[in-house]
Amino acid sequence: MAEVAVCSTINNLEALLVHDEPKLLRKVHREVSIIKAELESIKSILKDADWRAETGNENAKTWVKQVRELAQQIEDVFDQYTIQLSERRQRRGFINFLNKVTRSIVKLKPQHDIASKIQEIKQTIVEIKKKASGYESSNSEADQDDPRVASLFVEEDEVVGIEYTREELVDMLVSGETNRMVILLVGMGGIGKTTLAKKVHDNQKVLAHFDCRAWITVSQSYKIEEILRMLIKQLYQSRNESPPPGIDAMDQNSLTDNVRGYLLQKRYEIVFDDVWRTDFWRFVKHALPKNSKGSRVIITTRNKEVASFCKESSLDYVYEIQSLPENEAWRLFCMKAFQWDFGGACPSELEKVSREIVRKCEGLPLAIAAIGGLLSTKNRVVSEWQKFYDSLGSELERNPNLTSIKKIVLLSYHNLPYFLKPCFLYFGIIPEDYSITCGRLVRLWMAEGFIEEQKGKTLEEVAEEYLIELILRNLVQVSSTKINGRVKNCRVHDVVREIILSKSEELSFCHVLADEDSSPNNQSRRLSMHMKNRMDEIQESTHISRIRSFFLFAVGELPKTGPRWVN
Structure with missing residues (x-):
């Protein structure tokens, strides 16, 4: 977001330099050019800092905030200057009308000396650039817990709303087409794609049907060589075989040849979980032969464009995971919220507020399960549950039992x-x-x-x-x-x-x-x-x-x- 603020400010400064008469800008024209150049130099390192800030680096977060506030300060100062400039020009027509509207909406405080404010900005830029390297020394994405891991370990009795789909997908894996088939599970974060894929992957029919198998979780910043190395190791491990020596030193082409050669005469089943970009499949597909053994590839993704890109033939199948219907959402909530008492049923005095909470979740299994689990630890008091509902936003922000919901959604935002x-x-x-x-x-x-x-x-x-x-x-x-x-x-x-x-x-x-x-x-x-x-x-x-x-x-x-x- 700091990158957005800086880019916007650079564009505004560019407009100021291009569209305003040089004779009226002679006192500040050079300063504007200097500040614009400094912002462009900051922009070159801001993308990395923004990413680090959003993935948990506290030093980067502080630095990015300072850059964002600087950009806003620059915008404010030069907006004030522009308004003063327009007042001196006394232009007629539409521009004058806009200036009057602006002054009527925003009550600007008495102006200080613009020149002194510009000097303050230049000094702030110098200080911010000095601190630029400091953001690299704090925690980063690698230090953060992966919120997707919990989806791999959902107990069988907690699976709600996907039973029919699971059996349908299992049948697609173990029967039907003899050529390789790609099955794509697509839906928003927290909708249950990973849970569904894992339940299918671990099904006993699937275990017995394939010669070799693998499960690969794809990160947003994956390296294709690392993906292929993990794939080789898991495929060999699934057959209790030792991976070939020297794979850690192989390049992408050698790794691709190794995987392809190993799979060519085998019936394989591979899951690539949480694929973010189309270029992933562009590289990986060359390692997966289209043999006639009935091999299957499952890809989960939040992006419909990725799903469309990976579907290359009429044999491939795209399944859009839908939110839980109201009755299934209610069943999951009661299972989690009243798992220790009331026989898993909601008491009548809590039903109204409980249904409001479930409606708020809009069929999102991750939110329903996490919120229901948290409420199972609270007193069965209507006022306490209502208070929780009214403050759900702050609970999602601060309650450690609900942070997985925010992290899952923010993975999409960060991407x-x-x-x-x-x-x-x-x-x-x-x-x-x-x-x-x-x-x-x-x-x-x-x-x-x-x-x-x-x-x-x-x-x-x-x-x-x-x-x-x-x-x-x-x-x-x-x-x-x-x-x-x-x-x-x-x-x-x-x-x-x-x-x-x-x-x-x-x-x-x-x-x-x-x-x-x-x-x-x-x-x-x-x-x-x-x-x-x-x-x-x-x-x-x-x-x-x-x-x-x-x-x-x-x-x-x-x-x-x-x-x-x-x-």
Whole structure:
């Protein structure tokens, strides 16, 4: 996200240098050029720092926050300068109108000397660049627990809602086509892809049917050579054989030849769990011969584009994992929440709040199981369970028993290219259970400056492509479609939205002010107000100097046609 802020600031400075008359910029033109160049040098190392920050490196997190705040400070200072410049020009027409609107919405504080602020910025840049190397010395992704591991060890009596699918997939593995078949399980994080694949992989029929087998968990930052080495070792191990000597020194081509030669006359079954990118299959498939032995490959992925890319023939099969239906979701919740008492059934006094909690989970097995397990340790008191429901967002953020939910969802967030991250976080602005029209959403993204220009395409076309990519990654849900099949309305899962809100607060991206909140966050760049009874606070809230975009959802008073938006 710091990369987004820096890129936006660089673009704004570029516009300032190009579009404003040099004679009016002569006192600051050189300073703007210097600051722009310094930001570009910071940008070159920011991508790595951003990744380290998002995967647990505390030093990187601190440094990235400082860079983000610097970019915002630069933006503020030069916006103030631009407004002063426009006031001196006294331009007529549309630009003058926009300046008046800006001044009427944002009440800027009395200006200090712009030159001194620029010198402060330059000094801050020097200090930040000195600290750039320090972020590498703290913990990184390798030190973090992998939240996906728990999905490999779900007990048989805890499997809910996938029994039929499991038997169907087992049958596909052990019977039918004699040529190699690729089976793709696709769905959002936490939907149960890994659990389903593992139950199929460990089935006794499957164990007995194949000559050799392997299970490979694919990381976001995988190296194809390491994948192939793990594959060789597991295939040999499944037959109680020793892997060939020297594989640790082999290059990619040698490893590919080794795997292919070993599998050529064998019936094999291999699972690649949590594949993130299409180029994975582009490299791995060459090691997997299309023999006539009835071999099977299972790939789990969150990305529909990956699934489409891996499906290369009519023999291959794509299975989209759906959320649990209401009855199965309720059964799983009761199994976890009341596993020690009440015979696994929900007592009548807790049923109302329990069903509210289950509805909040929207059929996501990971969330249902984790929340149900946590509630099994709490007192059977309605007020305590209601309090938990009302504070679910903070519970997901702070409760160690629920951190796996956040980590699983954030794996998808971390995998997004930098330009999609603010578009995804933007869904936190929208109230719970609210679907926004896609046309309105992409225009908001455009107005915020999130959309990058691409040759031969309009900004709106690029923005629509951004939205489709978020949908393909199973981060955004389609609420309704038009007659021509295009997406009309979209939303995010309620649990995902809670995590978005937490991330937005952390990044000062947006603060949501609802009825239970006391005051807005003074550091946020955006304010979204979901109000019923506190309309008198709106004017006071819009005076916060850092706010760039303001959204008003008068919940219960206005039809759900979209936000009132000011930028």
